[in-house]
Ligand SMILES: Nc1ncnc2c1ncn2[C@@H]1O[C@H](COP(=O)(O)OP(=O)(O)OP(=O)(O)O)[C@@H](O)[C@H]1O
Ligand SMILES: Cc1ncc(C[n+]2csc(CCOP(=O)(O)O)c2C)c(N)n1
């Protein structure tokens with residue numbers, strides 16, 4: 001019977017060597033993995049963000065390959081740097097796993113991180129590896145402002161156009177499918193395994209003078225709600241302007257779910273949502289609503305077709 005080599009059989013330091021062996025460093029990196037710290041240059045202010053992925057909470061090993069999880073760990077982190085209008089530079093990864101994890105899983109996870117890092121233009125410069133009860137991944141990403149002000153959540157003003165770029169609803173539709181034991185349509189399942197982050201578009205928005213921006217990790221309404229609250233103004237989303245992808249409609253029909261609920265409240269697509277002065281929305285972005293003056297809507301909330309949305313607005317941890 002074939003046996004699988006586990007990470008406990010390999011041992012901590014040989015495991016680390018096998019995980020970092022194929023990493024390549026970008027030009028800004030002067031010292032990569034191997035010392036007590038990594039060293040790299042940033043242009044302007046450093047922008048830092050961190051995101052944790054926990055097995056059975058953010059992914060299941062029977063739903064996603066190690067490569068998918070590695071790619072997702074990079075994508076969800078770089079997405080926050082995009083949302084700040086900054087440029088990603090470096091990542092560090094905390095990796096915990098049970099001793100019986102196949103060593104190949106750990107190596108393929110790093111191959112996924114490497115592939116997505118190359119797509120996003122960022123280097124994995126270091127990390128930490130420990131034992132733990134389940135696979136847990138904590139990635140910290142460092143970006144640079146490179147001559148532009150960081151884009152915050154509190155800059156929306158009445159009259160702004162609310163616009164999005166990237167996918168909406170696919171990852172949630174994919175989760176619904178995987179949870180029911182299906183593996184197709186492929187596009188939605190792929191989006192749940194790893195989102196298609198619109199790399200570079202955060203910077204495009206910053207150059208266009210975007211007023212406020214966020215990445216859609218929990219759900220469009222929940223995340224736009226953070227902009228509304230931070231800025232102190234309400235927004236109205238016009239559902240007729242939302243693009244509901246054909247595959248999301250198909251999954252909705254098959255499962256008896258209104259696909260609009262995934263587009264409005266499904267998390268994990270890591271699209272970008274932002275507000276712009278009228279007429280300044282960059283090419284490729286879709287205008288889906290507007291920021292309202294206080295006399296039209298006094299509470300800083302997100303309305304849907306002018307009405308209060310009575311259903312879920314997005315994902316929250318710790319819900320029962
Ligand atoms: N344990 C913590 N300690 C300090 N700050 C935290 C902690 N958890 C969250 N924050 C901060 O609270 C804010 C909201 O956190 P959250 O994880 O919701 O970030 P997000 O960007 O909205 O989501 P995502 O990372 O999924 O895109 C962020 O500024 C984050 O840095
Ligand atoms: C096994 C499994 N169960 C549920 C989900 C759905 N899910 C988990 S976290 C999250 C929001 C973003 O998280 P965070 O706020 O931590 O960035 C969503 C929609 C999943 N992906 N896998």
Ligand SMILES: [Mg+2]
Pocket residue numbers: 079080083214215217
């Ligand atoms: Mg975010």
